[in-house]
Amino acid sequence: MQALRVDRLSDDLSGLTLADVPPPDRAPEEVLVRVRAASLNFPDLLMTRGGYQFKPEVPFTSGLEFAGEVIEADPASGFAPGDRVMGSNKTGAFAELACIPAGKLSLMPRGMDFPAAAALGATYATAFTGLVEQAQMQEGDWVLVHGASGGVGLAACDLTRALGARVIATTGSPAKAGRIAALARPEAVLVAEGRFRDRVAELTGGRLADIVFDPVGGDVFDESTRCVAFGGKLVVVGFTSGRIADIPTNVPLIKGFSILGLRAGEYARRFPERGRAIQSAIAKLAEEGRITPAIDRILPLARWREGFEAMARRELVGKVVFQPG
16 A cells, blocks of 8 residues: 655655555554545644654654544444544554554544545644633634634634634735635734734724634744733644744733643543543534535645645645545
8 A cells, every 4th residue: 555654854855755565454452444535734744854742753654634434443443344434643644544543533524525524633623622621712702813824723713713702813924814814704814923912902892812822832922922811811732933932920920811731632632531522522513514624725645745845835724635545
């Protein structure tokens, strides 16, 4: 079978190869899945460089998240051949076949196709865990979502609107503002540069943001400390800007806001019942048509480099989905 292998770590993708490898051997607790679609996430790119907190031993098959059909499973797994499933397992998704622990799989939402299902899980689980589980988002809240052109940012915008809160989206690229507005339908799209606090204050009638959702870090985080309301929450999701920000502790003290660190995967591992509840809530919203993953492009796996390079150049508005075979 074909699989996208990371043979060595590199900053320029030179360590990746689409190779013919033997099919995986299924362990009793695993399910063998024919991958029909697999979506690219920022951690996938970071892992090719050794820049993510999870550092798999090379060589490994890249790919965090996928959707497909069950080929083989033990009856005790709860799955049967032919089931349409989605799941994630840190690595192994960018291949024609994948062996996944049964606990990391779920049935696809009814009415959803493979590319949409592949783009749903990780980003919406991240958004739901940060906004609902940790920040306790309420109907009517003002939510400032940074990095709104990325998969996680668009999922956060989509989820915020679906649950009755109001979203202000930001981007570092003025050229993306129109596409973000069409996909995310926020109250406004701001360019996150310089002093954008006054614009947030204007949009919220002086209230500022009840929740700031920040996958960007750096200068955006610095200015976000001025945008969060008294008693609000600033959710640290990642550092796509490349700079991990510092903050004097007197700032959250004086403004009375909380800083929350978000690791959705670790949260689900530590609290598996909550992780399953989050996945169920997301599937229900998808089946009701209240949330829809945004996909920038669908590519055959043979064109993997195009997708990775577009992500590295920050060209995307939404997810890249690869189709093996």
